[in-house]
Amino acid sequence: MSTNTNAEPFIVKDCALLNIAIGKKARNLKEMRDHLLDIPLGSIYHHFWGGLLRYRFDEPEYNNDFAEWVRYCLQDNILAERLSIIDPAAFADLESLRQELLEVIEQRLDETEMITWAEIDMQFHFVSSQIIVFDTRERIEEPEQLVEAVSKMSGGSLFYHFIDARRRSPEMMDDFRLWLMPCGDRYEDLCSQLASVDPYFVSLVELRTQLTNLFAHRFQGVAG
Amino acid sequence: MTSIQDYAAVTGEDVIDRLRQLARPLKGIKVVHVNSTYVGGGVAEILTKLVPLQKDLGLDVRWEVIRGEERFFQITKSFHNALQGIPAPLGDASFKVYEETGAQNSEGLRSILEDADIVFIHDPQPLPLLRLCPNRKGKWIWRCHIDLSHPYRPLWNYLRNFVMEYDASIFSLADFSQPLPHTQYLMPPSIDPLSEKNMNLTEEKVHGAKIEFGLDPDRPIMLQVSRFDRFKDPLGVVRAYRLVKPSVPALQLVLAGGGATDDPEAEAVLAEVRSEAGTDKDIHVLQLPPDAHVTINALQRGADIVLQKSLKEGFGLTVTEAMWKGKPVIGGDTGGIRLQVVNHHTGFLVKTPEGAALRTRYLLRHPDIALAMGHKAKELVRQNFLLTRNLREYLSIMLARMFGAPERIELE
Numbered sequence: 001m002s003t004n005t006n007a008e009p010f011i012v013k014d015c016a017l018l019n020i021a022i023g024k025k026a027r028n029l030k031e032m033r034d035h036l037l038d039i040p041l042g043s044i045y046h047h048f049w050g051g052l053l054r055y056r057f058d059e060p061e062y063n064n065d066f067a068e069w070v071r072y073c074l075q076d077n078i079l080a081e082r083l084s085i086i087d088p089a090a091f092a093d094l095e096s097l098r099q100e101l102l103e104v105i106e107q108r109l110d111e112t113e114m115i116t117w118a119e120i121d122m123q124f125h126f127v128s129s130q131i132i133v134f135d136t137r138e139r140i141e142e143p144e145q146l147v148e149a150v151s152k153m154s155g156g157s158l159f160y161h162f163i164d165a166r167r168r169s170p171e172m173m174d175d176f177r178l179w180l181m182p183c184g185d186r187y188e189d190l191c192s193q194l195a196s197v198d199p200y201f202v203s204l205v206e207l208r209t210q211l212t213n214l215f216a217h218r219f220q221g222v223a224g
Numbered sequence: 225m226t227s228i229q230d231y232a233a234v235t236g237e238d239v240i241d242r243l244r245q246l247a248r249p250l251k252g253i254k255v256v257h258v259n260s261t262y263v264g265g266g267v268a269e270i271l272t273k274l275v276p277l278q279k280d281l282g283l284d285v286r287w288e289v290i291r292g293e294e295r296f297f298q299i300t301k302s303f304h305n306a307l308q309g310i311p312a313p314l315g316d317a318s319f320k321v322y323e324e325t326g327a328q329n330s331e332g333l334r335s336i337l338e339d340a341d342i343v344f345i346h347d348p349q350p351l352p353l354l355r356l357c358p359n360r361k362g363k364w365i366w367r368c369h370i371d372l373s374h375p376y377r378p379l380w381n382y383l384r385n386f387v388m389e390y391d392a393s394i395f396s397l398a399d400f401s402q403p404l405p406h407t408q409y410l411m412p413p414s415i416d417p418l419s420e421k422n423m424n425l426t427e428e429k430v431h432g433a434k435i436e437f438g439l440d441p442d443r444p445i446m447l448q449v450s451r452f453d454r455f456k457d458p459l460g461v462v463r464a465y466r467l468v469k470p471s472v473p474a475l476q477l478v479l480a481g482g483g484a485t486d487d488p489e490a491e492a493v494l495a496e497v498r499s500e501a502g503t504d505k506d507i508h509v510l511q512l513p514p515d516a517h518v519t520i521n522a523l524q525r526g527a528d529i530v531l532q533k534s535l536k537e538g539f540g541l542t543v544t545e546a547m548w549k550g551k552p553v554i555g556g557d558t559g560g561i562r563l564q565v566v567n568h569h570t571g572f573l574v575k576t577p578e579g580a581a582l583r584t585r586y587l588l589r590h591p592d593i594a595l596a597m598g599h600k601a602k603e604l605v606r607q608n609f610l611l612t613r614n615l616r617e618y619l620s621i622m623l624a625r626m627f628g629a630p631e632r633i634e635l636e
Contacts, residue, residue, distance in 0.1 A: 014242055014245070016242075016246065016616055016617075016620045018409055018617065018620050018621060018624060019398075019409065019410040019411075020407055020408060020409055020410065021395065021398045021401035021408040021409075021410055023401065023402075023403050023404070023408070025398075042631055054607075054608065121373070121399065121536075121558060121559065123399075125398035125399065125401070127398055127410065128631075130620075130624055130630075130631055130632070130633070131631070131632050131633070132246070132620045132623055132624065132633045132635065133632065133633065133634045133635060134242075134245050134246055134248075134635040135245070135635065135636065136241075136242075136245060137245070152238075154238055154242065156242070
């Protein structure tokens with residue numbers, strides 16, 4: 001018996017990111033602050049989220065490019081720690097995220113007597129990205145199929161459906177919840193569990209495992 | 225000829241499926257790549273692989289080469305060096321030869337280029353062609369394979385006038401990009417896992433290479449593969465070796481590079497390296513022919529420690545090659561090496577011969593850790609620096625240009 005009251009199948013998409021140099025670079029914290037005031041929001045998105053589509057190690061020391069640069073190129077551990085804890089998923093929009101970044105950096109500039117300069121070949125290059133989304137022609141007809149489908153999803157598909165979706169949808173939700181919600185109360189518990197998955201501090205491989213476990217727990221009774 | 229399907233065994237079937245999906249909307253479009261040679265050099269090597277694969281994915285691809293007199297190629301060789309920061313005495317006479325050669329080539333290529341949907345112009349040699357094709361209908365993209373981070377300004381100011389007219393350009397690293405009035409894509413180089421330089425080799429082949437060059441296969445080998453160039457710091461590698469040798473007396477060092485007949489500076493550096501090596505029979509300075517791909521492959525696979533102790537580096541494909549063979553790399557903390565060597569994960573970044581010596585000793589003493597780091601190194605290359613990734617980016621850029629380059633492109 002079908003458990004899906006949503007008539008539309010889940011369309012599995014994938015994406016490729018193209019990196020684009022926006023021609024701005026910073027050699028010290030003041031220059032970074034000045035550029036942050038007016039760089040396109042897409043660049044802020046890229047430096048927080050773009051790293052997920054690059055290969056990551058089990059425990060990356062810093063989850064965003066700003067923190068990493070400050071730590072390794074300016075040798076400022078204090079600011080690196082403050083920047084690293086900023087969770088982009090916690091902000092309503094990218095403009096709010098920009099303001100938070102500026103706030104943290106301004107505070108550090110207020111505390112700093114001497115500006116540290118990065119070496120000439122260690123400048124921060126602001127990069128933006130263009131996303132190309134394509135249909136994989138794979139379809140998920142029933143929620144139960146999510147277990148297997150998600151376990152085989154590429155990093156690009158996971159990025160698109162679980163991370164990029166929050167930027168796309170007015171509800172700031174991932175595509176799985178958006179697909180399950182029309183089924184009514186039946187998947188309310190699953191949706192709230194999905195809402196609690198934080199994609200920012202894990203790699204896409206770990207995210208795939210977490211989501212697969214969650215779906216397996218719900219549909220197959222397998223402990224996650 | 226290698227087909228796209230041949231790569232599935234290395235990358236996984238899903239990666240090839242995704243390439244086919246991405247290429248679907250591009251089926252039948254006319255693409256032309258233009259560079260200055262069919263053989264020799266990194267660009268020709270890349271196009272030899274990319275063009276058949278793009279055809280295999282259904283695109284109508286041509287590869288055209290511009291021709292010129294010896295003087296033209298001398299000038300463009302100077303361009304190459306000057307764009308990498310070495311000042312060159314280039315003036316109006318050189319620019320006249322450069323532009324005239326472009327005009328001569330445009331006669332034969334104009335109809336093909338004007339009819340193309342996408343034209344990729346590789347490096348500076350064919351740059352003037354765009355101006356000479358006034359009825360062009362497609363998008364023109366300049367692919368710069370050169371380290372343009374600190375160009376010789378008078379030359380760049382001249383060439384920039386040609387580049388500015390393009391629809392987009394592609395650079396290998398953000399550091400190489402320049403202020404330009406169009407989109408600048410970033411596309412790191414890649415290696416071909418199926419090429420002679422990177423394909424799997426039998427144990428016998430690896431063992432045979434060691435014997436061929438007088439190496440003791442039972443003793444540890446420290447290797448650097450690179451041109452004899454001061455920026456590659458071969459003398460620093462010899463110093464690092466000497467610092468390790470007292471604690472690991474069995475250690476052997478191999479410095480493998482190309483011949484130095486047409487490069488006076490390389491000859492000087494080679495002489496310095498030989499002098500520094502002195503009579504130490506465990507230092508092997510090898511001059512290999514340009515086509516010694518299998519030999520280099522075997523040496524990389526047979527090495528216990530791989531170094532790329534550069535003081536300045538564009539990207540460092542020898543690092544990628546060694547990592548693909550499961551070797552952690554001790555690399556100079558510079559340029560594109562930083563993109564590949566993730567300190568303590570896929571190798572070590574060092575700034576001095578002392579640093580290189582310390583890390584060499586560490587890896588020799590901890591073969592289990594070296595093995596684990598080598599595994600991570602190979603995965604990093606698999607995910608980021610294989611030809612299939614390059615192919616995906618070329619397809620994505622074509623799509624981006626065909627769809628007018630908004631921030632998001634949703635294909636049906």
